[in-house]
Amino acid sequence: MKIFIERTKETKQLDFNGTVQxxxxxxxxxxxxxxxxxxxxxITEDEEVSSTDSLTLLSVxxxx
Amino acid sequence: MAHCLSCEKKAISSHPQLCADHFDEFxxxxxxxxxxxxxxxxxxxxxxxxxxxGKDSLALLDVLVRLKYNVEGLFIHEGxxxxxxxxxxxxxxxxxxxxxxxxxxxxxDEAGFTLDAAMETKKFHSCTLCGxxxxxxxxxxxxxxxxxxxxxxxxxxxxxxxxNLARGNTNLFLRQGVSTHANEHFVRKVKPFSFLTEKQIxxxxxxxxxxxxxxxxxxxxxxxxxQVRDLLNKYEQDHPGTKENVLQSYLAFHSTVxxxxxxxxxxxxxxxGQAAGEKVCKACQLIKQVHNVMIQE
Ligand SMILES: [Zn+2]
Ligand SMILES: [Zn+2]
Numbered sequence: 001m002k003i004f005i006e007r008t009k010e011t012k013q014l015d016f017n018g019t020v021q022x023x024x025x026x027x028x029x030x031x032x033x034x035x036x037x038x039x040x041x042x043i044t045e046d047e048e049v050s051s052t053d054s055l056t057l058l059s060v061x062x063x064x
Numbered sequence: 065m066a067h068c069l070s071c072e073k074k075a076i077s078s079h080p081q082l083c084a085d086h087f088d089e090f091x092x093x094x095x096x097x098x099x100x101x102x103x104x105x106x107x108x109x110x111x112x113x114x115x116x117x118g119k120d121s122l123a124l125l126d127v128l129v130r131l132k133y134n135v136e137g138l139f140i141h142e143g144x145x146x147x148x149x150x151x152x153x154x155x156x157x158x159x160x161x162x163x164x165x166x167x168x169x170x171x172x173d174e175a176g177f178t179l180d181a182a183m184e185t186k187k188f189h190s191c192t193l194c195g196x197x198x199x200x201x202x203x204x205x206x207x208x209x210x211x212x213x214x215x216x217x218x219x220x221x222x223x224x225x226x227x228n229l230a231r232g233n234t235n236l237f238l239r240q241g242v243s244t245h246a247n248e249h250f251v252r253k254v255k256p257f258s259f260l261t262e263k264q265i266x267x268x269x270x271x272x273x274x275x276x277x278x279x280x281x282x283x284x285x286x287x288x289x290x291q292v293r294d295l296l297n298k299y300e301q302d303h304p305g306t307k308e309n310v311l312q313s314y315l316a317f318h319s320t321v322x323x324x325x326x327x328x329x330x331x332x333x334x335x336x337g338q339a340a341g342e343k344v345c346k347a348c349q350l351i352k353q354v355h356n357v358m359i360q361e
Contacts, residue, residue: 030297035263042076060262
């Protein structure tokens with residue numbers, strides 16, 4: 001799985017199958033702090049993601 | 065996979081659990097309800113939106129244009145390198161697309177230094193300096209408008225309640241609200257996003273395909289507010305609705321309390337002519353202090 005973290009502009013490669021919530025728990029990120037996109041579309045925390053997915057995490061926190 | 069509570073489509077948001085179209089409807093309606101139930105402004109008013117180039121102020125401009133309000137922008141550039149430059153490009157595209165008049169002012173032109181230069185002296189608190197100068201420039205350039213609208217959201221507001229409570233800032237505490245009281249010295253300030261979270265605003269921005277810069281203010285990490293934010297987000301995740309409860313409890317309490325009588329007498333600043341609590345206003349005092357420290361170095 002490819003994960004692009006917008007805030008730090010870093011790309012992570014991860015072998016992961018499970019829900020978005022489980023993925024964020026693994027990464028130590030609060031669901032409240034990010035939006036998760038798969039192929040440019042927003043997905044919710046109960047959605048299943050797999051190793052072939054390419055995700056983007058947008059940080060909710062920013063300047064006004 | 066969660067479904068929208070209003071139709072059969074896939075949900076793109078969990079709080080509230082809605083599809084893209086219904087989320088958009090919910091978002092715009094929430095802003096409309098806040099404006100109407102708190103009497104923030106009417107379609108006859110000239111509204112000035114304080115624009116930072118970040119998501120909150122752009123989302124606010126976007127919604128107010130959609131609701132056909134008479135809105136203009138005031139962009140205040142504080143001079144933080146690698147933070148605002150990207151935002152400014154996005155802002156230019158955004159305002160051109162919507163035909164919104166926007167005036168730009170900078171700390172450099174107005175005060176003689178950028179926020180970065182002032183912070184290099186290590187003598188000033190970033191958020192105090194930045195906040196004081198922003199308020200000063202906003203008041204200075206918004207005089208001609210009926211009302212100033214800012215992008216403060218439920219996260220900001222619930223954080224502020226807790227911060228003022230925890231720090232014992234009773235005076236500030238009593239002044240917080242969805243709208244400030246009208247007075248002859250200052251243009252009224254209103255917050256149409258008071259009941260929308262940062263996450264909901266970002267969701268709206270993504271759905272509307274507005275380009276914003278996602279960089280966080282480099283000075284924000286240093287702040288007490290950042291700690292309170294992390295704490296509230298943890299609570300919100302474990303107990304959805306916490307932020308709204310904090311703000312609603314405050315507002316319910318606030319409406320029953322009489323405003324303090326001992327408000328300081330308003331004077332006119334000797335240097336800039338704006339309303340001030342003393343002979344020289346806070347902003348002019350701070351600007352002078354920064355210049356003094358910078359000359360010494
Ligand atoms: Zn729907
Ligand atoms: Zn002054």
